[in-house]
Amino acid sequence: MKEPQTLATLRPELRAELEAIDAMTDPEAIKAELARLVGLTIETVLKIGRLIVRLDALGYDVDELRFAALPAYRRVGHNQTLPEIVVMLAGSAALLMKVARLPLADQRRIAAGETLRVMTRDGDARAVPLLAMNTAELKQVIAPDRIRNDAEQAAYLRAIDEACQTKPQAATPDNFPIRIDRRRGGIHCGPRYISAGDLAHYLSLLSEKPNSNH
DSSP, rough: OOOOGGGGGGOHHOOOOOOHHOOOOHHHHHHHHHHHOEEEEEHHHHHHHHHHHHHHHHOGGGGGOOOOHHHHHHHTTSSSEEEEEEEHHTTOHHHHHHHHHOHHHHHHHTTTTOOOEETTTTTOOEEOOOOOOOOOHHHHEEEEEEEOOHHHHHHHHHHHHHHHOOOOOOOTTTTTOOEHHHHHHHHHETTTEHHHHHHHHHHHHSSOOTTTTT
């Protein structure tokens, strides 16, 4: 299986091109180079990441370019995300950013095609490729800053089960939250909106004397 590339293993020509990017000072020239780099390859991702970092260093607001997966490319430019991860997960922006924030050691495991352990509620574990996981499994296995181990996954599943067993208090007129809506000039009582005029009318009824005929 092919090992992920690192800066130390890149061909000399690419290293020279990356160093040339580091020396660029004209934002327009950098933007033109970004537009030229189409098609996702490891070399392309490395160059795009370096170009974005260079624009950042020059004070250019890269966000206005509306560049897809910009944070992931920026992390590549800072050597925080492997370019292989961007190529591998380019079709899923949410999953890309989830994996891009993992430690490089975990990223290397994923880029190398390793399966990840997915714990079940009965204490067993399955070996599942990242791209074969469903949404629930991805949330269980991948924490914001690491791949969860077996014990952490078991604790995660217990917390999910406990949350599902805790039923929210049923909404009744007595426990509806009251929220002031200054923009509309009224209040919200649970799902119902009451204008200031209606509220004043209801309050005025409280001050009326009861009708003796009723």
